[in-house]
Amino acid sequence: MAAPQSYDDRDGWIWYDGTLVPWREANVHVLTHAMHYASAVFEGQKAYGGVVFKLQEHSQRLHTSANILGFEIPWSVDEIGAACNEVLKANNLVDGYMRPIAWRGSEKMGVSPTGNTIHLAIAAWDWGKYFDPEKAAKGLRLDIAPWRRPAPYTAPVHSKAAGLYMIASLSKQHAEGRGYDDALMMDWRGQVAEATGANAFFVRDGSIHTPPPECFLDGITRRTVMDLARKRGIEVVERAIWPEELESFEQMFLTGSAAEVTFVQSAGPWNFEVGDLSRQLAKDYDDLVYGRIPNS
Numbered sequence: 066m067a068a069p070q071s072y073d074d075r076d077g078w079i080w081y082d083g084t085l086v087p088w089r090e091a092n093v094h095v096l097t098h099a100m101h102y103a104s105a106v107f108e109g110q111k112a113y114g115g116v117v118f119k120l121q122e123h124s125q126r127l128h129t130s131a132n133i134l135g136f137e138i139p140w141s142v143d144e145i146g147a148a149c150n151e152v153l154k155a156n157n158l159v160d161g162y163m164r165p166i167a168w169r170g171s172e173k174m175g176v177s178p179t180g181n182t183i184h185l186a187i188a189a190w191d192w193g194k195y196f197d198p199e200k201a202a203k204g205l206r207l208d209i210a211p212w213r214r215p216a217p218y219t220a221p222v223h224s225k226a227a228g229l230y231m232i233a234s235l236s237k238q239h240a241e242g243r244g245y246d247d248a249l250m251m252d253w254r255g256q257v258a259e260a261t262g263a264n265a266f267f268v269r270d271g272s273i274h275t276p277p278p279e280c281f282l283d284g285i286t287r288r289t290v291m292d293l294a295r296k297r298g299i300e301v302v303e304r305a306i307w308p309e310e311l312e313s314f315e316q317m318f319l320t321g322s323a324a325e326v327t328f329v330q331s332a333g334p335w336n337f338e339v340g341d342l343s344r345q346l347a348k349d350y351d352d353l354v355y356g357r358i359p360n361s
């Protein structure tokens with residue numbers, strides 16, 4: 066079997082600081098503040114039928130994430146949106162995943178971030194489904210992550226900041242090493258938080274329950290799915306969820322721009338069924354992103 070094509074060795078165009086550059090030339094120097102101190106923020110968004118779903122929200126969140134890390138992106142939300150559309154077109158993509166990323170450059174090598182130029186790049190590619198569709202159809206098997214989401218006073222938890230993915234990728238590696246698909250992370254208090262790259266929902270007696278986003282991203286998909294549920298008259302309960310309670314839930318699913326709505330069959334010792342309510346919301350989300358039902 067051929068090795069998967071490396072992300073730095075592909076055909077195509079990447080938007081880099083205002084211009085489209087050939088894919089292989091979109092590089093940074095090893096002495097870059099972002100690489101040493103994780104001073105980078107990014108977005109993950111998807112285009113469906115040529116339209117980037119919730120583009121304005123994603124571009125706005127990129128700005129907000131940068132502000133939380135103490136910098137301003139020198140392109141406006143609208144300019145970032147226009148650049149995203151340019152990238153899709155340049156790469157002849159109709160359906161695809163997009164990764165805008167903003168980072169501090171190479172002017173300074175100390176911890177102090179002040180004085181570094183801010184860069185912005187946007188790449189897009191055909192990524193298919195984030196989780197293996199066969200596994201997702203039966204529901205993912207989640208490990209319980211060895212790492213906990215940090216308290217809001219110990220990390221900039223509301224920024225989609227590269228540094229916060231350290232514990233996510235360690236937890237994912239740990240889970241995969243033990244034969245699981247992903248991991249459920251608790252927070253610093255021991256409450257249920259989220260998966261390594263998606264928010265978590267639970268179903269019981271026709272209602273959905275999800276923890277409040279106190280130490281993790283209030284996902285754009287999370288809010289979208291909550292709206293879809295309310296439109297169907299499904300009660301949405303946002304509240305602290307403790308692991309002991311997981312036994313009482315019938316269904317579980319994850320939400321994220323890449324994950325979309327993904328069913329879960331187990332999280333650690335707790336088992337769930339792939340049920341009608343989860344299936345309905347997954348279908349509603351699919352209908353919404355492809356424009357079969359109106360965007361609110």
Ligand code: PMP
Binds near residue numbers: 233260282286287322
């Ligand atoms: N939490 C984490 C850690 C994520 O990486 C993501 C994906 N961006 C989410 C939640 C869901 O966010 P969204 O629905 O905005 O993609």
